[in-house]
Amino acid sequence: xxxxxxxxxxxxxxxxxxxxxxxxxxxxxxxxxxxxxxxxxxxxxxxxxxxxxxxxxxxxxxxxxxxxxxxxxxxxxxxxxxxxxxxxxxxxxxxxxxxxxxxxxxxxxxxxxxxxxxxxxxxxxxxxxxxxxxxxxxxxxxxxxxxxxxxxxxxxxxxxxxxxxxxxxxxxxxxxxxxxxxxxxxxxxxxxxxxx
Ligand SMILES: CC(C)(COP(=O)(O)OP(=O)(O)OC[C@H]1O[C@@H](n2cnc3c(N)ncnc32)[C@H](O)[C@@H]1OP(=O)(O)O)[C@@H](O)C(=O)NCCC(=O)NCCS
Numbered sequence: 001x002x003x004x005x006x007x008x009x010x011x012x013x014x015x016x017x018x019x020x021x022x023x024x025x026x027x028x029x030x031x032x033x034x035x036x037x038x039x040x041x042x043x044x045x046x047x048x049x050x051x052x053x054x055x056x057x058x059x060x061x062x063x064x065x066x067x068x069x070x071x072x073x074x075x076x077x078x079x080x081x082x083x084x085x086x087x088x089x090x091x092x093x094x095x096x097x098x099x100x101x102x103x104x105x106x107x108x109x110x111x112x113x114x115x116x117x118x119x120x121x122x123x124x125x126x127x128x129x130x131x132x133x134x135x136x137x138x139x140x141x142x143x144x145x146x147x148x149x150x151x152x153x154x155x156x157x158x159x160x161x162x163x164x165x166x167x168x169x170x171x172x173x174x175x176x177x178x179x180x181x182x183x184x185x186x187x188x189x190x191x192x193x194x195x196x
Contacts, residue, residue, distance in 0.1 A: 002135055004142035007058040007109065012049050014106035015060060019044035022125040030161040031188065043123070052111040052123070059142045061108035061126070061135045110139040112147070112154075115181040119147055121156040124165075140172055144196060155193045157185055166192070 007015055020040060027036050042048065052058045107130040111123035121143060126135045144154060155177055158165050169192050177193035185191065 001064070002107070002133075002138060003062045004059050004138050005062060006146070007053050007060045009050060009053055011058075011060055011106065012046060012053060015053070015058060015109045015111075016044055016046060016049045018060075018106060018109045018125050018127060019049075019123070021127055025128045026125070026162070026165075027159070031159055035188065052113065056111055056113035056122075057143065057146050058109060058111045059139060059146060060106045061130075061139055063105045063107045063130070064103040108135045108139055110143045112143055115155075115183060118153065118155050118181050119151055120181065121154060124156070136168060137172060147196070151196055153193055153195055155180065155191055157189045157191055159188055160190050161188075169194075 023036055023040055023044070049058075108126035109123060110121060110125075112119055112121050114120075121140075124136060124139060124143075126139070147154065156169065156174065158169065173194045174192040175194070177191035180191040180193075
């Protein structure tokens with residue numbers, strides 16, 4: 001059973017582990033080794049991950065444990081993408097903080113932040129051995145559900161060479177972005193967006 005829950009600070013190390021384990025595999029052959037090393041240092045530092053949890057929206061996919069609250073069920077997964085982590089998904093913050101502790105494991109994460117007038121999904125990562133099982137889609141659905149009411153569009157940036165991810169995003173409603181934040185992405189990354 002996979003649950004999607006709002007990450008808390010205790011989850012920071014487990015969230016970071018998802019990036020450290022997924023990035024080198026996902027970007028092997030798609031980006032330069034320097035891009036991977038620099039990106040891990042900049043975007044997956046403990047501080048960057050903690051900032052994403054405290055200032056943005058970070059959700060985690062957790063494998064194992066009980067799905068307590070039946071009304072969060074969605075398509076076989078317990079999806080809890082809003083602030084109401086309290087009773088449902090909070091069965092062991094200390095357990096979730098370390099990978100493989102107890103019977104729970106953080107196997108994916110999504111991170112969103114506000115950039116000017118836009119909400120941007122800066123990160124969506126599923127551990128390699130858990131990909132292709134619907135977890136990325138569950139995280140995306142949870143992320144959209146966690147956005148403030150009335151949010152009309154979600155943007156993301158993706159490596160231009162990352163065809164698998166671009167395929168996933170197209171399949172899940174994203175296309176070329178009509179308007180974008182001011183932030184300069186450089187040649188390697190492109191914006192995509194989805195109307196909500
Ligand atoms: C991209 C990623 C987040 C997708 O998550 P996932 O758990 O592997 O994908 P899912 O199993 O949830 O796929 C959901 C749907 O998208 C489809 N899909 C997945 N990959 C696809 C692709 N390359 N092309 C087209 N459709 C794709 C699936 O078939 C599925 O469709 P369905 O709902 O009709 O069955 C994940 O594979 C990943 O972490 N990849 C490596 C890191 C990465 O590139 N992240 C994105 C950075 S911008």
